[in-house]
Amino acid sequence: MTHPSFRKGPQAQRGATAVFAAAALVAMLTAALLAIDVGRLYIAKRDLQKLANVAALDASRLVSGCAVDDAPFQLPGAGELQEFVEQTVADNGLGSDLLDSAQVEVGTVERRGEDDDGPAGTRFLAVDGADVQAVRVTLRRSFPQPLMPLLPYDEGRTMVASATAGQLAVGSFYLGSGLLSLDGGILNALLSGLLGGNVNLTVLDYNGLADVGVSLEALALAVGLEVEDLSDPLALQTQTPLLSDAIDGLAGALSGTASGTITGLLGDLAAVAANGDNLPVPLGQIIGEVDDTAAAAPFVNLLDLLIALGAAANADDSGSVAPIALPVSLSLPGLASVHTFVQILEPPQFSGMQRAGVAEAHTAQVKLLVRARVDALNSVTQALNLLLLGGLLGQVTAPPIALGVDVNVAEGRAWLDRIQCPRSSDPTLAADLSANASVATIKLGTFSGAPSAAPAITNGLAQLLGVTIKILGGLIAEIKVNLFLQAPVETTAGNPSPVPLQTVDAFTKVDQASGARPYWLADEAPQTPYNPQTVGTTGLLSGTMSTLFSSMQITASDPAHPNASSSICLLRVIVCTLSIPVGSVLDAVLNPVVALLGTLLNGVGGIVDAIIDPLLQALGIQIGSATVTMNAISVDQPRIISTEVPAAGS
Template sequence: MKRLIDRRGGVSTLAAIAMPALIGMGAFAVDLGAIHMRNRQLQGMADAAALAAANDPARAQALAEASVEAAGWPDPVEVRVETGGYTPDAPVADRFTPGGADAVRVTLNADTPVFLGVAMLRGDRVALERKATAARARMAAFSVGSRLASLDGGIANAVLSGLTGSNVSLSVMDHQALLDTDIDLFAFSDALRTRLKLTGASYDEVLAADLDTVDALQALADALNSDGRTGAASAVRTLAGQITAADLPLDRLIDLGPLGAGTTRPHGFGARVTAASLIDAALGLATGNRQVEIDLGANVPGVAKTRAWVAIGDRPVGSPWVAVSGTGDPTLRTAQTRIYLETEIAVAGLSALARIRLPILIELAQAEARLKSIDCASAAMRSATVEARPSPAMLSITEIDKARLTDHSRDIATGPAKLVRTLLVRVDGSARADLGGASGWQSLKFSQADIDAGVVKSVATNDVTRSAAASLMSGIDLDVVALGFLPIPVSPIVNAVGQQLAAIAPALDVLVNRLTALAGVKLGEADVRVTGLRCGQPVLVA
């Protein structure tokens, strides 16, 4: 009985029984570890091959194969390469789409030997497959509504005075310096960060900070001065000293897109605008819906007297004026604008006391622009394509309540205009011309040379076949009312007024275009500028 319960030698017995299993598990662990290591090595090779191939999609297969060969894998490796496009915000399975030229997907197939677990793994080799996708970051900076009126110191000062509620007096040389000077928005944001003492803040945080127009102008002057543009910097400081400060939400004006989260200026990429257009857009945003009154006197040939009222509305929410983007968002829009002109014209053939008083209302909706595509296929063919749609416009000869100009939420009540009024006769008139309502999106392609040169391209409405004023005058409806008891011949009066309006139409076209240009958009046109293009180094995306 003692032998039946003797436990001596039990461990040896158990070890002998478990040894085959222990040896098998050890072999399995060694082989799995080796397979995992080789799998990681193959993934590293796939990553390197994808990055190499994405540098030049036209030679993707050759570059990927060269990268794999350089890695020194001891056995044959099958290399499959697909070129395509990559959309980061699409569902995971749909992000890579074959057929493009901005992303590369590399698939490597190889096998690795099994050392100890041949029986358990049913063979002496295990097949491996690893994939990697690399894409080049594509971004463009673009703006809409960059048109500026031909220089006229008096008009420009009047507009700036009206926008700021101050008395602005810059010289023609100051205005010219601002028109001729570009400023990089990242450099401007850096200067703004320093002035506001926002150390470490991202560009988005700087643009969203509480600041006013004076802060912004002083920061602009700092950036210009650092860039050696002392003349433009001096003009900006002069302007900053003449205006009344107003809150300025810059993040509604400038959208730096994926680069806004950064804190340092991106190397080799800029988003540039003219100093004059930045000032104009910033002041217009800060004072939203302010009405500007301009007395042009007799500066228009053939016109005895001209006054103009310009009312610039707020920009649509989420629609900046300049943006950095790699996709079709955001859509940029100009501000809705109303212009009201009152001109006095001498009428040939009538009494010397008679004048045509011609009131014209111009309503401009938003011009729009959005990024359509970026071509990074090769350095020689780099380009960006922007779609733009010109501003629909309505012109009418009508009477309005000028106090309602700034209320862009409602249509303005209109009525026949009193064109001529004497002791014996009154001439009323009305006309309307709608321009650009049927215009669709039009594509503008900017090469790298265009971007470097600061080229501005325009799209125009396809239904403007003649001058706007001529269109308006040709359709005017005149009504002559006798105010006395004597019979008055109507035909000579109608003919005299009609001929005078037709004769003055070309001069009025020049005036209308100058005033609409101050609002950022020419009548029936929209200007687009691409100021930066980035076809960055390839990055692994999946």
């Protein structure tokens, strides 16, 4: 039997080596292809993330207003943002499959708490946030087809990349009191009424207070809150400071920047408030929504802030402050007495550091009240002498006329319309603002009661003057003539239409610590002619009172009480033997009296005009005009906030 023979030696081992080499080559090729596929996946995901970052950064410039050239800035709609992002993807994209996969969302940036989903302290986009601060772009694309056809591949699978970006572009301004002529006495009375004590500062003191800027950081420090808590209703409700503590806190917060004279004045004012009612201050009434952005930038002057704090503390449920008597001493012919009051119906509100299209401020809504007694005896006697044979037959008595004037100054408003951010092509930093001036409603009528108590003007028909004529001491006849004002008269001064202001483009950069957000302070006059700037026309009340007085309708009869308006009492012994109602008759007979009374009142109108204009100016109330002061702008580069992919369905 023959057996096959096997080769022995090196030649016999060559075939086994080839098999192992072939298997190793296949394994190496597979590993190389897997490595290439993994690299392709990594590069595809990296490029997708880069594209999401670029699209989000570009969109954040649009949302912040830095990429908008027109004023006023309006937040772009969903369609406009979607189109903008798709164009960015098309310009920088990796294929047309990305164009229909861009999801664009805007919202507020918030931080996670300990009880929230996700790592505590990380920032995320709250899509339902009230204030749009950032934009999130989410892109999807199919996975690259693997190089090895034998590997499983699902065409429906997509890779996802997301980026949330925001750009800081905010500004602060205030619609100030525009104190045209500081009057120590009047402002002392105003602050005394708001603080609840006796304030006695000089005009120099008030100028010093008005020259000090207060930042959000200083205000927050003064009331023991974080800056972002100034717009948190819960924080303000649980930590509302007392008025004296807020003022004393300002003294401490400003100790490093304001002079010792100013901090000393604040200490004195805090002591005045502590000795008064010392009411809590609802800060939410004067500070809009704020955050810690550029908190060191001043947003209001100290005097305006003090008045706003006092007004907010003293406001009732309707937001009004009780009338505060002003020290007006007049000795004018025809005026028996004059009492003036100011009533803050709504405190001023300051913009804080806000975005264009969001930042807004309004002045205080104020009512100036004048309550006067006018001596009408001489004019009435002259008219009645025609009926009494030169006064030989009788004696005339006429008490002073009660006249009230209410000047209700509605709030003026101002808006930050656009911030021009510095760019490589144009490094100019600028701000566009607009404002509408305050409008005044002037009401003239009569009142009942003591003028020193600031009684309300009587609505409807009311007695204006009561005249008593006694013939031969009243033994023959006693005539009572009541003159009635048919209704109060009103007029309006000013135009409420918004007016664009001149662009403010002179700013000085403030050096900050490393890592802090940069901000620029707006230069003021004389460095720039447009800060502050006033819109509207002043002096709109000139002659207003005289016009109102001439439109008053005076009658001798009371249609509601025809038998009691005016009467003649004949043959008075103990009681009136015969009483004859003569109101309708006197309407015709007393035309000379009414005419002369109208002349008297027209003259009083000029006197009241002379009272009101200086008072309004001294209080910083500008009818028909508004003074806007730009404070600061903070602009940063667009930044990626998060690359977290939103949860499915969010």
